[in-house]
Amino acid sequence: MNGTGMNETIETIEVAFSLNTKPASASFEPRELLIDVLREKFGLRGAKRSCDLGVCGACTVLVDGLPCSSCSTLAADVAGRKVTTIEGLGTPQALDPIQQAFIDHGALQCGFCTPGMVLAVKALLASNESPTEDEVRHYLHGNVCRCTGYVKIIEAVMGLAKKRGVDTKTIEGNSA
Numbered sequence: 497m498n499g500t501g502m503n504e505t506i507e508t509i510e511v512a513f514s515l516n517t518k519p520a521s522a523s524f525e526p527r528e529l530l531i532d533v534l535r536e537k538f539g540l541r542g543a544k545r546s547c548d549l550g551v552c553g554a555c556t557v558l559v560d561g562l563p564c565s566s567c568s569t570l571a572a573d574v575a576g577r578k579v580t581t582i583e584g585l586g587t588p589q590a591l592d593p594i595q596q597a598f599i600d601h602g603a604l605q606c607g608f609c610t611p612g613m614v615l616a617v618k619a620l621l622a623s624n625e626s627p628t629e630d631e632v633r634h635y636l637h638g639n640v641c642r643c644t645g646y647v648k649i650i651e652a653v654m655g656l657a658k659k660r661g662v663d664t665k666t667i668e669g670n671s672a
């Protein structure tokens with residue numbers, strides 16, 4: 497109802513996309529943000545809202561394989577694209593190797609940043625199987641962690657790289 501007493505019609509759009517490798521569609525207002533659609537329409541709560549400004553990375557999902565701040569992305573913009581959330585990355589019985597590496601290296605404390613961090617690492621390793629420590633730090637600069645001091649996170653990523661036969665002297669030399 498508006499100020500004149502007339503009924504307002506709220507416009508919605510139907511958007512189809514791929515969500516965690518399965519076809520998905522949802523109806524929502526054009527102004528709605530991807531994080532809200534994922535959390536409220538699909539019940540996928542892994543992406544966290546924190547800064548709401550596109551700077552902390554807590555809301556990171558992958559769109560066509562690249563990190564995307566879902567707090568700053570219109571849901572309508574993922575029409576026809578591939579969206580991956582942390583829920584699409586493994587199961588409790590069969591974790592993604594990145595998730596397992598974070599556990600093995602103690603690379604999380606409160607866990608608030610972890611879904612976004614893991615997805616960012618996923619994108620990094622998909623584009624660069626053998627990142628240097630500097631490359632890892634640079635790639636993850638948009639993912640803020642208030643707990644870990646980043647050392648364990650970097651160790652987890654470099655540990656994965658080591659499993660792939662990569663020389664990790666840089667991180668091994670710096671590790672605590």
Ligand code: FES
Pocket residue numbers: 544545546547548549550551552553554555556565566567568
């Ligand atoms: S909540 Fe989206 S970048 Fe911080």
Ligand code: FES
Pocket residue numbers: 603604605606607608609610640641642643644
């Ligand atoms: S583990 Fe708490 S913010 Fe990263």
